[in-house]
Amino acid sequence: MKIPYSWLKEFVDVEATPEELAERLTFSGVEVEGIHRLGDGLGDLIVGEIVRFEKHPAADRLRLCTVHDGRGELQVVCGASNFEVGDKAAFAPVGATLPGGMAITKRKVRGIESHGMLCAEDELGLSEGHGGILLVEREVPAGQSLATALGLPEVVFELEITWNRPDCLSVIGMAREVAALYGKSLRLPDVAYAEDSRAAADLAKVRIDDAARCPRYTGRVLSGLAVGPSPGWMQHRLKFCGVRPISNIVDVTNYVMLECGQPLHAFDLTRVAGAQIHIRCAQAGEKLKTLDGVERALAPDMLVIADAQEPLAVAGIMGGGGSEISESTREVLLESASFDAPGTRRTSVALGLASESSHRFERGVDPELADWASRRAAALLLQTAGGAAAGGVIDVYPGRAELRRITCRFARVQALLGVAIAADAICNIFAGLELIVESRTDAACVVRIPSFRRDLEIEADLIEEVARMHGLDRVPEATPHATLIQNVDDARTWAVMQLRERLTGLGLREILNYSFMSERHVNQLGGEDAARRLVIPNPVSIDHAVMRPALLPQMLLTLGHNMSRQVANADFFEIGRIFWRDEAGQACEAERLSLGLMGRVGQGALDGRRSVSPAEMFLSLKGLLTALCRAQSDAGLRMAPATHASMEPGWCVGLWLGDVALGTAGLLRRGLREEWRIAEPVGVAELHVQPLLAAPRRRSFAPLATYPSITHDVAMIVAEDVQHENILAVIRKAGPTELTDVRLFDIFRGVAVGVGRKSMAYSLVYQSGARTLTDAEANTFDVGIRQALRQELQAEIREG
Amino acid sequence: MAEIFWMNLAEIDALTAEGVAGAQQAATVDAVEAVRIQYLGRKGLLPQIMKGLKDFAPAERGAAGRSANAFKDSITAAIEARLLALRGAAGAVAGPAFDYTLPGSWRGLGSLHPVSLVITDAVRIFSRMGFAVAEGPDIENAYNNFEALNTPAHHPSLAETDTFWLGKGELLRTQTSPVQIRVMQSHPPPVRIITPGRCYRRDTTDATHSASFHQIEGLYVDRQVSLADLKGTLAAFMRAMMGPDVGVRFRPHFFPFTEPSVECDFSCHVCGGKGCRVCKQSGWIEIAGAGMVDPRVFGKVGYDAEAWTGFAFGMGVERIAMIKYGIPDIRMLYENDARFLAQFG
Numbered sequence A: 001m002k003i004p005y006s007w008l009k010e011f012v013d014v015e016a017t018p019e020e021l022a023e024r025l026t027f028s029g030v031e032v033e034g035i036h037r038l039g040d041g042l043g044d045l046i047v048g049e050i051v052r053f054e055k056h057p058a059a060d061r062l063r064l065c066t067v068h069d070g071r072g073e074l075q076v077v078c079g080a081s082n083f084e085v086g087d088k089a090a091f092a093p094v095g096a097t098l099p100g101g102m103a104i105t106k107r108k109v110r111g112i113e114s115h116g117m118l119c120a121e122d123e124l125g126l127s128e129g130h131g132g133i134l135l136v137e138r139e140v141p142a143g144q145s146l147a148t149a150l151g152l153p154e155v156v157f158e159l160e161i162t163w164n165r166p167d168c169l170s171v172i173g174m175a176r177e178v179a180a181l182y183g184k185s186l187r188l189p190d191v192a193y194a195e196d197s198r199a200a201a202d203l204a205k206v207r208i209d210d211a212a213r214c215p216r217y218t219g220r221v222l223s224g225l226a227v228g229p230s231p232g233w234m235q236h237r238l239k240f241c242g243v244r245p246i247s248n249i250v251d252v253t254n255y256v257m258l259e260c261g262q263p264l265h266a267f268d269l270t271r272v273a274g275a276q277i278h279i280r281c282a283q284a285g286e287k288l289k290t291l292d293g294v295e296r297a298l299a300p301d302m303l304v305i306a307d308a309q310e311p312l313a314v315a316g317i318m319g320g321g322g323s324e325i326s327e328s329t330r331e332v333l334l335e336s337a338s339f340d341a342p343g344t345r346r347t348s349v350a351l352g353l354a355s356e357s358s359h360r361f362e363r364g365v366d367p368e369l370a371d372w373a374s375r376r377a378a379a380l381l382l383q384t385a386g387g388a389a390a391g392g393v394i395d396v397y398p399g400r401a402e403l404r405r406i407t408c409r410f411a412r413v414q415a416l417l418g419v420a421i422a423a424d425a426i427c428n429i430f431a432g433l434e435l436i437v438e439s440r441t442d443a444a445c446v447v448r449i450p451s452f453r454r455d456l457e458i459e460a461d462l463i464e465e466v467a468r469m470h471g472l473d474r475v476p477e478a479t480p481h482a483t484l485i486q487n488v489d490d491a492r493t494w495a496v497m498q499l500r501e502r503l504t505g506l507g508l509r510e511i512l513n514y515s516f517m518s519e520r521h522v523n524q525l526g527g528e529d530a531a532r533r534l535v536i537p538n539p540v541s542i543d544h545a546v547m548r549p550a551l552l553p554q555m556l557l558t559l560g561h562n563m564s565r566q567v568a569n570a571d572f573f574e575i576g577r578i579f580w581r582d583e584a585g586q587a588c589e590a591e592r593l594s595l596g597l598m599g600r601v602g603q604g605a606l607d608g609r610r611s612v613s614p615a616e617m618f619l620s621l622k623g624l625l626t627a628l629c630r631a632q633s634d635a636g637l638r639m640a641p642a643t644h645a646s647m648e649p650g651w652c653v654g655l656w657l658g659d660v661a662l663g664t665a666g667l668l669r670r671g672l673r674e675e676w677r678i679a680e681p682v683g684v685a686e687l688h689v690q691p692l693l694a695a696p697r698r699r700s701f702a703p704l705a706t707y708p709s710i711t712h713d714v715a716m717i718v719a720e721d722v723q724h725e726n727i728l729a730v731i732r733k734a735g736p737t738e739l740t741d742v743r744l745f746d747i748f749r750g751v752a753v754g755v756g757r758k759s760m761a762y763s764l765v766y767q768s769g770a771r772t773l774t775d776a777e778a779n780t781f782d783v784g785i786r787q788a789l790r791q792e793l794q795a796e797i798r799e800g
Numbered sequence B: 001m002a003e004i005f006w007m008n009l010a011e012i013d014a015l016t017a018e019g020v021a022g023a024q025q026a027a028t029v030d031a032v033e034a035v036r037i038q039y040l041g042r043k044g045l046l047p048q049i050m051k052g053l054k055d056f057a058p059a060e061r062g063a064a065g066r067s068a069n070a071f072k073d074s075i076t077a078a079i080e081a082r083l084l085a086l087r088g089a090a091g092a093v094a095g096p097a098f099d100y101t102l103p104g105s106w107r108g109l110g111s112l113h114p115v116s117l118v119i120t121d122a123v124r125i126f127s128r129m130g131f132a133v134a135e136g137p138d139i140e141n142a143y144n145n146f147e148a149l150n151t152p153a154h155h156p157s158l159a160e161t162d163t164f165w166l167g168k169g170e171l172l173r174t175q176t177s178p179v180q181i182r183v184m185q186s187h188p189p190p191v192r193i194i195t196p197g198r199c200y201r202r203d204t205t206d207a208t209h210s211a212s213f214h215q216i217e218g219l220y221v222d223r224q225v226s227l228a229d230l231k232g233t234l235a236a237f238m239r240a241m242m243g244p245d246v247g248v249r250f251r252p253h254f255f256p257f258t259e260p261s262v263e264c265d266f267s268c269h270v271c272g273g274k275g276c277r278v279c280k281q282s283g284w285i286e287i288a289g290a291g292m293v294d295p296r297v298f299g300k301v302g303y304d305a306e307a308w309t310g311f312a313f314g315m316g317v318e319r320i321a322m323i324k325y326g327i328p329d330i331r332m333l334y335e336n337d338a339r340f341l342a343q344f345g
């Protein structure tokens, strides 16, 4: 909200510099977001009259103007065309300096001398507008200072008014705050005006259906008005506040709204059928063309201002074109009413229609304000548009609220704020804010809350008033007297933090994706059951329309995006939530871990140019998973062949920790990675997080071997379909208890081995906990193992 | 093997000089080893000298002991020095030096995402102050997200324009405050928790707004918790997070669930409060919203607002990360460019 300082000063005597005032306001709860100094540096500019003009002989888009500067006529070249002969405009004579620093000199424009410059608003630093030169009222004499003609200089504060303080959405509301801050009194304008012999109550009727939706409606009738432009001072202030001047009648309603916070509306009374105002809900099928020119279908819970026949306005939001003030308007019904906040909000959202009026009503407007504002507007209308006011007011007020009383205990102030504030100081703060201290004991006071402070409901609200007026800087920074608390169990959070650290220790970088993704990508990459998707009914964009049903799709996109930015080597993980609907339609979420490996995984620097084989990538991924699971869990990691929509057939395994399904891992389907021009295999996995946390390692000591071990090798040729795990199982089963370790150290294929066969070589480690083994004993062990390999796997043992 | 048939002090010192010279003159590692065996070995001179010490007159025994120690120490030192020299020389002549400037082959560490870094830091800092971590679902009901937090039914944040409604009264939480409600519903006071987590608002994405972002909120309910405690706690956190010298200030504000409500700024860590581009010349950066828990919120969870008071606070994780690490655009945090992520390893 914007407030001109000069307007504020009409209601409170405050001498502070704008910066000082801004600081005080910011630290008492109204944040000053900006201080705009309008008209600084306009000292050299004057008002010039355009006496005549013609087209520039050498340029179609330029005009050759004769400007009277109050002393004589000057020839000026101008690029704008928004003016007529007789208009008065902002004029910078030769020798002037513009606010931006530009010095005006006599110069030739396309061959013709220009003695000065007609200026647009942006050139004067008044706005961003460059829609032609700045015109002022024709009544202003040529040669007058431009600043005076524009009501400048002016300082405009830009304020952020919090939701709870609708009373501050006006100049007077802010003046009341300023008065309290500086210990001054608020000075309100005189709202008396002359009435004629007619009675307003005879000229129009008002009926309210629902007191909750419309607690009060006042109407005044003014006749014989002459519609025309409003006076310059009023137009200036409206513009400073960002409101466009329209006509004296409309401008007065806006001016009074900005001044006191009460939205007003003027109906052309001759266009109100039956001179009857009926505040009711819209009927099914009713429509209204609002002042912005849009025809709007009204729903039955929308409150409207209707005449005897049809809706004239959407209550508290916007009027309709039918009863709009026009040049021919002579008789006006001036509405000053209260509409409830929730209803106004609902209607505004439903219609997608907001206004200065709805902005205030949806936060709450004090019904007590309606009559004062109406008087103020009537007085200004008579002053600016002539005419006469009918006697009295039509005031239907079914929703008058009791004034609230709140008890404030002085000890509670100290308990809540942690600082001692004297009872007298507390009561003075209340008095300064026009909160009436009705009674007082040593321990507490009872405060009557004025109608304009509906936000004050409980004792804590009063204590907040004390805190902000006393000053938060005077509250010390204390160390809490903390007790030891049996708090919530956060072991899981710490375990996930440790999981993250382990993954970075394994060399992976953490990524973070949005929780939502596009339907297209889910279709392309996810493959999950479409009926189970959690679709966002009101997404910001179609790129974020579905809650992610898995982490892998975004992992693939992340790898792809990196590849397209020439990052070919990347090892990523993400821990995040996925979402779906269960059979019952219930929205569900769970935590997942995704892995993505691309490029020279785990290779040394000097291997860089060698491409990565599928086996190498798969085994890197497997090694990573094995290391991770060994650190996370006592339950062993198991794998079995599986299929997954995103993974290459034959290179995909299901994962289990003990008996608990952990997820799926494998190589990314070739077609998917080739879409992103990723030439080499990509390893991916998606795991449930919970199993990784469910069986944390139980650490305990076991005695270390004291006797030396003996290592023997065994090499064999087996058929291709014999798996490493088969060989291990046979060796372990046939081996003695002294066999403590079996390690694969070589695989070889070639002509010497034969087609469809492979050579596998293992180290067998024998060790006894009781004594030193002899080589002869180890040889005996070997015999049994070799025998078993021959028998069970048809292995051909390579001797020597 | 040399034997000492009789011994006096001069003899020990002479043997010391001899041994040192022998070590210094040895031409090979093997020659040095021979010197060691002769003088210090198990069957060498040293045991004989030690054995002979008892034969000295009591008056001379102290001096003899010192000479014996000097014998051992001097020759040991001479041997070690000679071995070092010989071995160094041997390395130098063994061929061209290995190029130790070649790249190392141990794979590097990965990195935590900046959002995780900030959350991890915050969890550790608050944990030192006795706060436990509580987490809750991203999908919430309207009661926990709004009503229990004293947010009026017509508050703008309930509107379609600000909240992702999923239907059936479900929504994507707009703040992590509902976790506070869940904890208070299930735990009697006192309570001291922080609640990091993901939140959602229907903001149009730009350099500083994201429809999905992270928050850390805190809640401390106990007997006699005051606004002064809130100031002390948040200020301590800011100093731990942003640097020990940052100043912290509080401005009155409004939130439906706290009364009084404040906003918290810290003095710009870039310019030290003098004013710069980061702090938009103000010297201060807004970082958190906070306040004393509204008694009506206590009412919703069945806490006795007369017996217990509490404070709550909340701040944006991405915002802290951007300020702390100088990240200019919130969207960079979700682009996952490996070169960007590597900067935080």
Ligand SMILES: [Zn+2]
Binding pocket: B268, B269, B270, B271, B272, B273, B274, B275, B276, B277, B278, B279, B280, B281, B283, B284
């Ligand atoms: Zn700064």
